[in-house]
Amino acid sequence: MKNLTALELSRKIKEKEISIKEVLDYTFKSMEDNKDLNSFVLEMRDEAYRQAEDVQKKIDANEELSSLAGVPIAIKDNICIEGMRTTCCSKMLENFIPTYSATVIERLRAAGLIIVGKTNMDEFAMGSTGETGYFGPCVNPINKGYVTGGSSGGSAAAIASGQVKLALGSDTGGSIRLPGAYCNVVGIKPTYGTVSRNGLIAYASSFDQIGPMAENVADAAALLEIISGHDAFDSTSLNKESYDFSGFLNDFAGENTINGNALNINALNENALNENALNENALNGNALNINISNKIATNEIKVDNISNINNLKGLKIGIPVDYLGDGLDDEIRESIYKTKEILEKAGAIVSEFEMGMFKYSVPAYYIIACAEASSNLERYDGVKYGLRAKDYSELHSMYKKSRSQGFGAEVKKRIMLGSFLLSSGYYDAYYIKALKTRELIKQCFENALNTYDCILLPVSPSTAPRLGESLKNPLKMYLSDVYNVSANLCGLPAIVFPAGESREGLPIGLQFIGRRFGEQEILYAAATCEAAGRGPESKAACEAHERGVV
Amino acid sequence: MDNNYNRISKEMLDYVGILSKLEFEESEKESYIKGMEEMLDYVDILNELDTDTVPVDGGVYVRSQTDITAEKSEYQNVQNKDLLGNVVSAGDVNTGSQTDITAGKSEYQNVFREDTVSNENGQEAALYNAPVKKGEYIVVPKTI
Structure with a gap:
């Protein structure tokens, strides 16, 4: 089970090589063994075994199920599951039991995935390190002295340590991508409106998106496909004709080019798995002839395609050089240029350009996010649900005491800042100014994406900081999302993928940002980089795998 | 500073x-x-930043070239409103033919549905997480 992808695991479950119960035994053992990582804030053992029985029955009856049926998945603790404590890792919601499930949860269950627990996070998703949660910090499995990144830190760590192969996170200003980068995990922040927010506890509603996290691109794409789609309960969810995010990956192995090792290519290709550990390799001259003949025999690839060994041929990728200036670690900059080489070898046209507006994205983001947060979190009043303080004199005293006792420092700070920014006399100077800035940033991305199919960026200016260091310097912490917030400001899709490691042995993650609904392009580009053996092959990832049970 | x-x-x-x-x-x-x-x-x-002439943004979409071609016809009936309800970039929108990419106008569409009751009595669920309750009521301090 250890080296299987989630897609392969599901296939083996469906072929009855392994039962879901066995998979769960394995998973809960692994969760037990990794308790020190503090990845989970709730184990859903009974629930999971109950669900497993139902899904197993369907499998035994040969019912048609999704490509990930039977696979255990972890859920970030800001996504509601009926009857299961959902806390947002806040004292405010310490005893909150949702009376309904988020739409994404209903979708996962309908697809036969098994929910095994709720993962640790920054309180109300406000934090970039995974350290602000009420239940203590998330610990990075690759090096336990370091943070996981946040806010979806528990989800990333649970995958990186092999406790699960799949998880849901949420991304308001980098909350999937930053932990993905720090923990060597793939994560997708979908186009705004792709995944229903119904049942996601709100932070900043015009940015929030739920997204998949996984060990590899193909698993993440398959999971995205399952959770996407229109939902009447979220009027910002769009009604698109197609949510096919993984189908195109099926021909990936057949078309694959760069230094593909069998493991990665298999991971990309559910259907072509057996026939096609092919490596039609531009970099690997020795194997080239054999592979081409193999390919003709097995896949009946047209002659045209044989001369065209570039699966990214014609894809235009832009690197905004003005985003790679001071403040970015040299090693991460190097990794951008190494990735550029890979992309070029795969036939992409990679150009450097000036995007503009770099230093304005975080300020605009924080103004809008705090403003929306102060409004969204007003609902916690100690009346309907959540914590109510014990001693209070009258109604307003109850509100104030309940909120002051229930929220942690970072959350309070953002609520206060948001209330201030929206108050009479400051509204135009800050809030409206930020909305106008957002418009300017959107114009920059729009212009860039008229020229390029996707944009390659770092995820963070540096690798993971040590535990306990970041909260002392909040401004620096906020700047760790300087590459991430633009995708949220503009509603664009982004994918984080592993891109090697620093000399210290800490993971480096990069991201592609695509056009609105350009998930396919960024998935394809990320899958190419992954297949080049840069991601899962990194030493740190292998060691984490060794440590983990799966 | x-x-x-x-x-x-x-x-x-x-x-x-x-x-x-x-x-x-x-x-x-x-x-x-x-x-x-x-x-x-x-x-x-x-x-x-000089933002005097920038329209107030109220949403999250960037239009790509493909979107523009594909959605051009849809713009006909879309009214763009900023947060205060003022119509922005209505000129471009109504003609639908002279969409200006560089101007970065955003397109939003109101989503309406019929106001019909679709859920059952949710009283039990609504009360379930109330920190203090009595019978069918949530208890709060005296307010008047």
């Missing part, structure tokens, strides 16, 4: 406390003031 623009007085902090329904120990006040001032000084960088 040595401007006085973003100094938060204790009175201002108390006012923010009223707005955000939070209260602070005397000993916490300094650190909250410092935290807010630091952020305000930082976001002041936006004042470098």
Whole structure:
């Protein structure tokens, strides 16, 4: 089970090589063994075994199920599951039991995935390190002295340590991508409106998106496909004709080019798995002839395609050089240029350009996010649900005491800042100014994406900081999302993928940002980089795998 | 930064406390003031930008070239409104033919549905998480 992808695991479950119960035994053992990582804030053992029985029955009856049926998945603790404590890792919601499930949860269950627990996070998703949660910090499995990144830190760590192969996170200003980068995990922040927010506890509603996290691109794409789609309960969810995010990956192995090792290519290709550990390799001259003949025999690839060994041929990728200036670690900059080489070898046209507006994205983001947060979190009043303080004199005293006792420092700070920014006399100077800035940033991305199919960026200016260091310097912490917030400001899709490691042995993650609904392009580009053996092959990832049970 | 623009007085902090329904120990006040001032000084960088002619944004979509071609016809009936309900870029929208990419106009569409009851009586669920309740009611302090 250890080296299987989630897609392969599901296939083996469906072929009855392994039962879901066995998979769960394995998973809960692994969760037990990794308790020190503090990845989970709730184990859903009974629930999971109950669900497993139902899904197993369907499998035994040969019912048609999704490509990930039977696979255990972890859920970030800001996504509601009926009857299961959902806390947002806040004292405010310490005893909150949702009376309904988020739409994404209903979708996962309908697809036969098994929910095994709720993962640790920054309180109300406000934090970039995974350290602000009420239940203590998330610990990075690759090096336990370091943070996981946040806010979806528990989800990333649970995958990186092999406790699960799949998880849901949420991304308001980098909350999937930053932990993905720090923990060597793939994560997708979908186009705004792709995944229903119904049942996601709100932070900043015009940015929030739920997204998949996984060990590899193909698993993440398959999971995205399952959770996407229109939902009447979220009027910002769009009604698109197609949510096919993984189908195109099926021909990936057949078309694959760069230094593909069998493991990665298999991971990309559910259907072509057996026939096609092919490596039609531009970099690997020795194997080239054999592979081409193999390919003709097995896949009946047209002659045209044989001369065209570039699966990214014609894809235009832009690197905004003005985003790679001071403040970015040299090693991460190097990794951008190494990735550029890979992309070029795969036939992409990679150009450097000036995007503009770099230093304005975080300020605009924080103004809008705090403003929306102060409004969204007003609902916690100690009346309907959540914590109510014990001693209070009258109604307003109850509100104030309940909120002051229930929220942690970072959350309070953002609520206060948001209330201030929206108050009479400051509204135009800050809030409206930020909305106008957002418009300017959107114009920059729009212009860039008229020229390029996707944009390659770092995820963070540096690798993971040590535990306990970041909260002392909040401004620096906020700047760790300087590459991430633009995708949220503009509603664009982004994918984080592993891109090697620093000399210290800490993971480096990069991201592609695509056009609105350009998930396919960024998935394809990320899958190419992954297949080049840069991601899962990194030493740190292998060691984490060794440590983990799966 | 040595401007006085973003100094938060204790009175201002108390006012923010009223707005955000939070209260602070005397000993916490300094650190909250410092935290807010630091952020305000930082976001002041936006004042470098001339935004006088920029329309107020209210959404998250960037249009790509493909979208424009595909959705052109849909623009006909879409009215763009900013947060205050003012119609923005209505000219481009109504003609549908002269969409200006560089102007970065955003397209939003109101989503309406029939106002029909689709859920069952949710009283039990609504009361389920109330911290203090009595029978079918949530208990709150005397309000009048």
